[in-house]
Amino acid sequence: MKMTLDIGGTKTLWTIWHDAQILDRGTAATNTITDFTEFIKTLTGDFTTAHADDKITHLSFALAGPVTDDKLELTNTGQIIDLAEIRAAFPDIEVKFLNDLEALAHSIDHLTMPDQLALFRSAASYHAKGTLVDSSSSCESAGASAPVGAKAVLSIGTGLGVSAVSREGFVMPSEGGHIDFAPVGAKQRLIYDKLESRYGHVSYERLLSGQGLSNIFSIILEELESGDSDTMACRPRQKMHPAQITAMAKSGNRKALETFRIFSKILGAACGNYALTYMATGGIYIGGGMIPKTLPLIDKEAFENAYLNKGRFKDFLDNIPVYVILDETAPSIGAMRAISL
Numbered sequence: 001m002k003m004t005l006d007i008g009g010t011k012t013l014w015t016i017w018h019d020a021q022i023l024d025r026g027t028a029a030t031n032t033i034t035d036f037t038e039f040i041k042t043l044t045g046d047f048t049t050a051h052a053d054d055k056i057t058h059l060s061f062a063l064a065g066p067v068t069d070d071k072l073e074l075t076n077t078g079q080i081i082d083l084a085e086i087r088a089a090f091p092d093i094e095v096k097f098l099n100d101l102e103a104l105a106h107s108i109d110h111l112t113m114p115d116q117l118a119l120f121r122s123a124a125s126y127h128a129k130g131t132l133v134d135s136s137s138s139c140e141s142a143g144a145s146a147p148v149g150a151k152a153v154l155s156i157g158t159g160l161g162v163s164a165v166s167r168e169g170f171v172m173p174s175e176g177g178h179i180d181f182a183p184v185g186a187k188q189r190l191i192y193d194k195l196e197s198r199y200g201h202v203s204y205e206r207l208l209s210g211q212g213l214s215n216i217f218s219i220i221l222e223e224l225e226s227g228d229s230d231t232m233a234c235r236p237r238q239k240m241h242p243a244q245i246t247a248m249a250k251s252g253n254r255k256a257l258e259t260f261r262i263f264s265k266i267l268g269a270a271c272g273n274y275a276l277t278y279m280a281t282g283g284i285y286i287g288g289g290m291i292p293k294t295l296p297l298i299d300k301e302a303f304e305n306a307y308l309n310k311g312r313f314k315d316f317l318d319n320i321p322v323y324v325i326l327d328e329t330a331p332s333i334g335a336m337r338a339i340s341l
Contacts, residue, residue, distance in 0.1 A: 001051075002058040003044065004335040007036070008100065009064050009076035009158030010210075010289070014043055015332045016056075025329075030074070036081045037089050044090075058339045059086075060096040062103030062331040064159065066175055072097075076158045076211075098335055101163035102173035104287055104325070105153045106334030106341075108165060116327035118295075120286070121304060123147065124318040147321055149281030152274040155288035155331075156267075160205040160212070164278040171338075176274065177205040184269060184306070187262065194219050207266050210242040210290055217245050217259040242290065249297050257297075264299035268306030275320050276313060287325030295324060 002017040007030060015025040024047070033039050044056050065075045072081045087095050098106075111117040148167070154177075155161040162176030181202045183192040195202045195215060206212055218239050249256035271284045307322070308314045327333070 001054050003056050004060045004332045006062040006331045017336050037085050058094045060335040060339050062100040062335045064100045067097050099173040101161035103331040103334035105163040105165050105171040106338045107330040118324045120322045120324045123321045147282045150278050151282040152278045152280035153285045156290045157288040160208045178203040213242045214239040260297045261299045264302040265306040268303035272307045284322045292326050
């Protein structure tokens, strides 16, 4: 038996596997876990008690932070996971630690359409130029065959994660969500200036995440209320939760819809940047807990225009499809698939 633990900034998902089949799973709020080693001991002990004839032989982790040999700090909670202690606590179990985006990348080739994966935009060679594919369409229904080449993978949730899969199938983890955000246009430059005054360094994660949605919304409110962007206060207001902003947008709230339009532009630009960085002719894959909940609110035209706005490389990007990962358990699938590697 295998156990995977997807430990994110908001929740931790544990799954018990027999071969590739799920036997059991559960979740816990990550910020309620005070001792990760004891938490895992309890999970494995409960399983052993309930299944006396079976043993956990492998533990595979998808972790929201940079993996080192000894300790890991979860990027958006500050919690410390003692990797060496976990290894020592389970001497008879094979333990594997993966960055969460590394695990997500391992899942890509094992996701099926349309339940786990949807085509957001098809490549120019598969559609009339300028036509966008509905997000509910499958690759097959769009007439596309599986693209060949490297793949770029993004995960949007509590934070922003980035990884890639080489043409040969090798997974390349990264902390690419923390590269500098490059604003385009006056409104994005205004947002950049506000966030720089709050945080100092402005990464893509400050915008393409749950916290990013809240950041954009709060600045839009300040702009509308001040009526004068030059006199906007640098002090941040109390942020609204991303779920509230999403609900407001679904009900037609103008400021929430504008938030998602800006978010869509920044997402499109970032996808284009990562596509160029990795020469991702095999496609862009966008996952994470936030995307399935907000997909109907993504402004496809705004995304498309920003995605292709790369000057001489517009045609190159136009031939790269973009997919959305609908299954939030994909990192667990990837962590399980990576055990044998």
